[in-house]
């Protein structure tokens with residue numbers, strides 16, 4: 001575990017497709033890790049700046065892009081305890097590979113989902129497919145409209161439970 005507690009670690013949430021749950025995973029996993037006591041900085045590299053919007057930050061004075069393109073400091077806005085945001089609205093690509101594959105928006109009642117999950121777990125075994133599956137859950141969408149994190153919005157919702165579980169699995173696997 002010691003690594004996570006002494007060294008900063010970067011988690012990049014990547015998928016080229018839109019609407020697959022990247023922003024939701026970033027904000028919810030970030031909030032779950034913050035509530036476990038980790039100091040979390042969410043860096044918004046989305047050209048549509050959804051992450052900033054759902055955190056209630058609109059038209060920030062300074063953005064991540066300014067820090068990358070000039071010698072301006074990285075803009076950091078405190079969101080809540082242990083949780084900060086570096087806002088952005090410029091299209092940027094991040095080529096870093098993530099630590100594993102996260103299955104989101106899962107509805108196990110659908111045969112097709114079960115089949116896809118089985119295929120992913122078998123065929124992509126070269127990658128770490130995280131055990132935690134994030135269920136399809138309306139509270140995740142509602143919380144973003146309410147500009148609250150899922151834990152503030154509904155701590156007992158399936159979405160809150162799943163992202164807490166994901167944070168716990170992450171800490172267990174990548175703690176070193």
Ligand SMILES: Nc1ncnc2c1ncn2[C@@H]1O[C@H](COP(=O)(O)OP(=O)(O)O)[C@@H](O)[C@H]1O
Nearest residue numbers: 018019020021022023024105135136137140141
């Ligand atoms: N597990 C989930 N259950 C229900 N809705 C979800 C879930 N995850 C994300 N959503 C919703 O799906 C939409 C797309 O998710 P988002 O995180 O914005 O995707 P991306 O960042 O990959 O484009 C959003 O409206 C979000 O609220």
Ligand SMILES: [Mg+2]
Nearest residue numbers: 022023046050
């Ligand atoms: Mg997004």
